[in-house]
Amino acid sequence: MASTSRTRTGRGRGRGRGRGRGSGSSSLPPPPSTLPLIIEEFFIVVYEDPLVKKVRTPKKIADYLDGKEPAKVYLRAADCGPRLWTVEVLFDGQGRMYLDKGWEKFAIAHGVDFGCYVHFKYEGDDVLTVKVFDGTMCRRYYYSDDEDTDDESDDDVKPCIHPL
Template sequence: MASTSRTPTGRGRGGRGGGSSSLPPPPSTLPLIIEEFFIVVYEDPLVKKALPKKFADYLDGQEPAKVYLRALDRGADCGPRLEVLFDGQGRMYLDKGWEEFAIAHGVDFGCFVHFKYEGDDVLTVKVFDGTMCRKYYYSDDEDTDDESDDDVKPCIHPL
């Protein structure tokens, strides 16, 4: 009795199938989309911060001179506008303005900082402390009962 080898689609090799495949293309052929990444602060939290090289590569040819950082729990304002530094080696850094942002958001050794690229040079940011619990920031005049990420309005900044 001849055995038939089966492929992941359940069809035998060399059999009928008409050439179309229900399998997704291999990852190397999919477009590169980088919209979320994180950094772990294991050195001086107030000096410029390197962002992942893969994210810098994603922006290749569209490198911004400045980005807006927006903490989701600070409301609809954009927050600080930081200068971005590219070192010519494919690395991207958050430079001038990072120190103020780090102080205002309690970024310290061991913090985990999550970024989401929103396009238009806007990065939303969530800061987690060394225990991996998210830090929240509220002003004294805000009603904090109904705060959620869904309530955040889009950031509108001058051109």
């Protein structure tokens, strides 16, 4: 008896990974350089005393806001009630953006200190939700017993309370 060997022709199962059916095109997304720049989240590492210095945001944030530079933003601590903290924003004309007046009150109330990581998420209408991580990379969770959401008339800093 003669033996016959069969060869695979590439048809059927196991055919061309990553190809669309019948199109022969790649299913990979376009390279990042061709996608529009959308920045919704960023973080900063606090290297200096946040009560003495204004806080510089990443350059890509300033680039993203080029032409629509807000005079102020509103910070809302995640898990800390509806209170909005008004913070003035400065642009230095050299492509850098800073959180300035009002940042100190927010930092005191939320325990932002040297070595903290502060995560910001843009929620629209110049509102940023903020999460604070301590130097051990653990997130701080807060709640607020303050019903007042208008910090314009409030000269006293009422800290959020860390639940233990």
